[in-house]
Amino acid sequence: MGKDGVMEAKSLKNRLQIFLLLLPGIFMFAVFTIYPIGKLLFMSFFQSGYGSSPADAFVGFQSYKMVLSDRTFWVSFENTLLYTLVTVPAQMATGLLAAVLINGLPRFQVGFRVIYYLPVITSWVIVSLVFKYIFNTEGMLNYFLSQVIRATEGNIAWLDSRWGGLTVAMLLGIWKGVGWNMVVFLAALQNVPKALYESASIDGCGAVHKFFYITLPSIKSTTLFALVMLTIGGFNVFTSIKMITDGKPMHQTETVLTWMYYKAFNEGQFSYAAALSFIVAVVLVFLAVLQFRTMKNRDEGD
Amino acid sequence: MPMKRIRYSELLMYFALSLGGLVSVLPMIYMLSTSLKPNGALYEYPPHFFPSKSNITVENYIYIFQQQKFYINFINSLLVSVLTVALAAAISASLAFCIARFRFPGRRMLFGLVIATMIIPGTALIVPQFELATFLHITNKLWGLIPFYVAWVIPFSTFMIKGFIEGIPRDFDEAVYMDGGSVFTVFRAIAVPLSGPAIASVSIFNFLTAWEEYPWALTVINDNAKRTLPIAIAGFFGEHQFTQWGYVFAMSVASLIPVLIIFICFQRYFVKGLQTGGIKG
Amino acid sequence: MKKQAGKKILAFTLSSVIMLTALTACSGQTPENSPSSTDRQGSQAASQNNAPKETVTLNFWHHYSAQSPENETLTKVLIPKFEEENPGYKINATSYEWAKLHDKILVSANAHTLPDVARLDIAWVPEFQKLNILVPVDQEMSDYSQYSGSLLENAMSTAKIGGNYYALALNTNTKILFYNKNALKEAGVPVPKTMEDFAAAAKKLSGKNSGGQQVWGCTEPALAGWNVLPYIWSMGGEITNSDYTKASGYLNGSKTVKAVRMLADLYKNKALTGFNSGDIPMTDGFGTGRYAMLLEGPWKISELKGAYPAFSYGTADVPAGEGGSHSVLGGEDIGMFSSANKEGAWKFMKFMTGEFAQEEMAKCGLIPVNKAALESATVKEASFAPFLDAIQSAKARPPVAKWTEIDNQLTTAVTAIVKDGADAQKTLDSLAPQVDELLK
16 A cells, blocks of 8 residues: 555545545535526526516516617726726736836835735725715815816816716726736746846846846736736726716716616616626626637747 | 946836835825814815814724724624635635646536636626525625635635645655555645645735625625625715715724734735746746 | 544535534524514414514614614614513614615515515605515504504505505605805895795805805705705696606606706806715715705704704795795605514504604604604704795605606706706607606
């Protein structure tokens, strides 16, 4: 017994142990993730009723048709897309810049890391309320802009229009996300072999040259990771919108998930909400696959 | 000459980073300073960034800390977060270990599932999960939040820990098997201790996720006594067209403290855990 | 050795699963977590010897705002008193924001997690009745007819649908004009008596004050029916016919259009604000002198006393227009849901509408509907005399099942007109047939 480790791993006892280790995870997946995904699909094809009419009726693609012909859905979709397109690159660029700078510091690295990470560890509810307070029409920012540095004529009604409300949400998203990107990129930068930089220095390369020819290619998979995670995060934007504008005015600042939530839990239209969620999930899977493919092709091209 | 050039660029770096740091902390400082203003001064004109010396007050904190409600909400949040972290760490470490080390039927599918569920945002499943919670009779129950939080964080945690475990040389495992150890022995003696940094860093993420979670708790929790902090803070807001920002921010500051302590204690694991984790290079 | 280690891990991983099951089992026994089982026991016991053997927890949802004197009275005076008078019952009160309570009830109806008793805005009663979740108390409670006589008939009519009563009236209210005394005096503006005066005063009171601060003549925190109907009705407009079956010709009638145009004109002239996300909340804006006039209910008095004790304001009737002076009738009913412990719920409903509770709540500015409480000294001395007059001429929002939906559409349309400058006639013309559909 026990002469060959590999054999040991294949014994019945060990197979049982592997099974036991997998069991809780598979159980959680099956009950709390896979079942809800199936249920989501089911709900999107059936009309469910409140109280008096509990029986579900098959309605086919009707809910999907309703979603796709709903103007507010498209508004929310545009808003979400815009939010993602703006906040993702902005966070990544700023986070990467901060990481490169911090990585080059001889001291105070930890101090800056903590400061930049502070917004990340503060909950969405809190930072949204803080931003709402700052961006109030008569808030601190407007006072600063119009009265202190006199950059604007009068107060800007940040929260009262579609683009104003989205701007505040996007600024919040970037502000809160930089720290996460900084940490992720910092981890990647510290893995880049120092020898590469040293040999480049000997060749007389400048800092900018080193960044584009050594740093960027070395952190490619981190960039992909961050890109995919942030895109998902962008589509997941919920609490900030809910707290700051709550979709106002006239549902013009809704995102796909706040609109889904409104339809489900304010109007009770669960089938509509399920269809909408499913569409969002499909779009996200598509985007993620696209991102993986693009990055992979580039790798092969190199 | 070269010495001097380096010093200039260093100075520039410190300046740029400090400027960014200021932007990072300014809203937080404003929150803190607002929490120290009397409620009547919150809509003063012109607005002041800091309360005037005569105006500084801790009345908001006294009000918050005098209310039993705050402690209940606080303990609720803490309980849910700690249990979520513990369960998620145990479950994802075992999953990650098996996926990283063994070939078993359905392994590829399981890992595909981990990736796929990472992609679908948790909030998108809120409707069917609400139906599920109703079916299981776990709505309006504090502990009923936990399985959902655990299910949400498992994919990312598993993904990160798996990457880390793959970086541990297999020779270590082999040595244990040679000594007659079993799969459990390897898990306990090799995988868990050596992937400690990864487990620690995902645990911080998981704690944060549970600590600040808003939409799900808002949807399933009804009773005041079962509300978590984010719900309680948001509850101050908007009732009767009358927002007590002082209380809101005092409570926010108070709720930030545990997260801050945890983060500062564990921050060194943070970069380390990510470094050799799922996102190599 | 090795085997032991293995067992430890086994125990560790399995414990997560076991813990979940254990937790499930534990909470199943906690009475407040499983109302259905204890309710059944409770009502059985109650029907046998009129007092439950074990404590029955009654869940009560309300929208007395969390930081208000009303809530203090509820939790510190009324509930202890009820529990003392009715041993064996415990009240578990949960406070929600007004709009959230409506949504929570809708969702809980679907999830079968409704409370026993709830305080309901009178505008919601038809909607919830249509969902079949409200208990017709006159049918199911044997002593209903003896009790209902103690409450005002016109208030009780808010709970009457198709000949049955689905709740008890709890309190009434309406809105009157609040104005900043100093601001009006400084501007030399008399308290507006007519809608024309009101619009002129609002414009005159607006602009920058001496401190350089922007000031608005009037404020509305939203543009929903509750907010715009007093202007529409007072200016002679309507939104439906008198039996609530048709909106075309009323909602887009010339007088309704004129009222909405007046609000749009005020907004355009920076004399009206408050419904934008970036605006300062009404109470704070009024108390700090940013908003000079507003229409509000009796609760505003205690709120202002708490937040801005030094602020000096006056009250008056809603300015009259072609249609007279008509405020909007507000108020709440208290009802029980079909899943409730009916015995206990009914006791609590009678307690809340009884003389003691009504008088206590009157001290916080809630207008009683209990006849005996209305005659009491507290009520006679209370500050809501002007509200009692206004209630006489106040009108109710259409008591129709789809009111919430109609209200949402009305809000969207009025917002488009006021905020985005959409044409009032065209917008309401296209809204009217949609509302016609919802009234069917």
